[in-house]
Amino acid sequence: MDNAEKRQAIGSWLSGPRSAAEDMGVDFGYRGERLGLPETGPGSVAPVGRRIAALVIDWMLCQLIAYGLFADGESQSVALWTMAVFFVMTVLMVGTVGLTPGKRIVRIRVVSERGPRLGFLATVVRTVLLCLLIPAVVFDRDTRGLHDRVARAVEVRI
Structure with missing residues (x-):
């Protein structure tokens, strides 16, 4: 050689x-081509940076809520309540309007592969896997996390 x-x-x-x-x-091909999504603009697959920013914003919001309403200043209690608030907020918000406050700020939305909204059971499964974190960092070639693949969801730009 x-x-x-x-x-x-x-x-x-x-x-x-x-x-x-x-x-x-x-x-x-481009990200989302296999899903029939446009390459750029509204409806295209959301970039990973935006998704991480939305997650950080949502987590900080939930941490403030947990600290203010439930935790009484105990650090272990704050962490558990933050996860609980995050779970409930994500299921309710994504299940009804398709986005959370963090996703709205960075202009992305969660939609089903087949239609505009994700069903309730799919939203719960997606959120449980997101809370476990590991499925969320395992990507496919469309940069969808395992939690989105299992729920047949995709995060798109709005």
Whole structure:
């Protein structure tokens, strides 16, 4: 193996399997293409940064609510109440209007793969998996977390 081949092998390893496959001519398309969503603009798959920002905003809001209403200043109690408030808020808000306060601020919405709204059971399952955190950080090529795949949901720009 000469030096050029070694550099190419190391470069493909560093850039990741997707980049190496694209260099070989594989076309993955854009995020959301398999779901029939537009590439950009309203209705396209929401970027990961916006989704994380919405989660942080929602978590801080729930932490304030938990601290102010339930926790009596105990740090362990605040953490448990924050999770409970987050769960209830997310199920109620996503199940009815498709978004939470954080999602509204960053202009994204949760919709079903098949229609405008996610059903109640799918919303509960999605929220339980989101609270477990691990399913939320496992992505597919459309950058949907495992919690969204199981619930057949997608977060889109509004």
